[in-house]
Amino acid sequence: MPSQPKRKQLSHDRIVEVAARAIRRTGYRGVGVADIMKEAGLTHGGFYAHFESRDALLVEAMQRASHDSRLALEQAVERRMAKGGTRFEALVWAYLHDSNIEASEQGCVVAALASEMTRQEDAVREEARSRVRELLALVESALPPGGGSAQAAVVAATLIGALQLARTLGGKAGRDLLAATRQSLIQNHGAVREA
Amino acid sequence: MPSQPKRKQLSHDRIVEVAARAIRRTGYRGVGVADIMKEAGLTHGGFYAHFESRDALLVEAMQRASHDSRLALEQAVERRMAKGGTRFEALVWAYLHDSNIEASEQGCVVAALASEMTRQEDAVREEARSRVRELLALVESALPPGGGSAQAAVVAATLIGALQLARTLGGKAGRDLLAATRQSLIQNHGAVREA
DNA sequence: TGTACATCAGTGAACGCGCGTTCACTGATGTAC
């Protein structure tokens, strides 16, 4: 059993990577077996040598999308913190950056799929719950000291809701909505509560 | 031209009403021509005597869903205000009530469809924008004096985001998320800003 | 080093099903005289 990545594994990764982008751009329904395989440079017949079903691909695609967007987000947060400011402020700016209105393909998988999550089959739905929990943990880890899971829940809800509304409105209205949300989040959750 | 509702109009209304519920329960894709007609007590062949296309039905269904849920929400707000509290507090409680985790069929159409809105054809997408603008206006009208459209945007984003996350998580985790969001919204937006 | 065979990854045609859309037809309602 050699440890180097085998040919099949490389194809598998490519398929999942393509699907991870497609699922955020076009939703669960937008991930078609034939299209994904084609974009990965393969024919659709070989799909079931890689996955038990289309739903199995959706599960892997969500994991991959979550992993990739998390890395990108953390890098954006680090870049922003280098210019000064708290981790929470940097998170808000990175997550609600104007460029994310268009770039759903590389963005947060929860924001891209939230209203569709409850309508999936069991395996996909359970994976969706895991993605939500991960987002909640990520937000909580960036809150100022004293912020607990309750505060993380509100902030996460605001982040994904704002991105969705901004994407639907588009244009200046969308950017204005993001700006208002950034300001409000930083003002209300950026410092320890004066409880 | 008689002013009484004709037979065809009654059928039309029934179809739209059924679709208005289905679109919130199962999303855009869940609204199938045959299923909707069947639930309205008709056969699918007659569909195109009522609508130019399936998308035309989606547009009317969104309008109807928005109208119906707005009425229900305003009634819930009035009932809650009768027990005391501000209009804003009543709105937060009505919109983020635990019962709305399950009852998506009668709930806010924006929360039910938000992440799918950007993926629709032009006519449906434009109608979706209108539904978002209406939600923003509704929230703004319930804000305490001094709250402008920027504050309404943040609150609306938080409302729809929290409902979606609560629905995905479900159970106690979902209810806890709603409770945390209610408390935070009322604390941060329930009174005039001490700017 | 070379030959024979087994395994593996991927191909491409085909199947079954659901769904949006079309259309010829039917039965009921309304109108003309």
Added chain:
DNA sequence: TGTACATCAGTGAACGCGCGTTCACTGATGTAC
């Protein structure tokens, strides 16, 4: 008031297409000796 005809709302079969899934087959890679 009654008969003949036109209009209207809805029926049900059919079409075309896309999509998830299956499967016999091919060409390349790896192994045995």
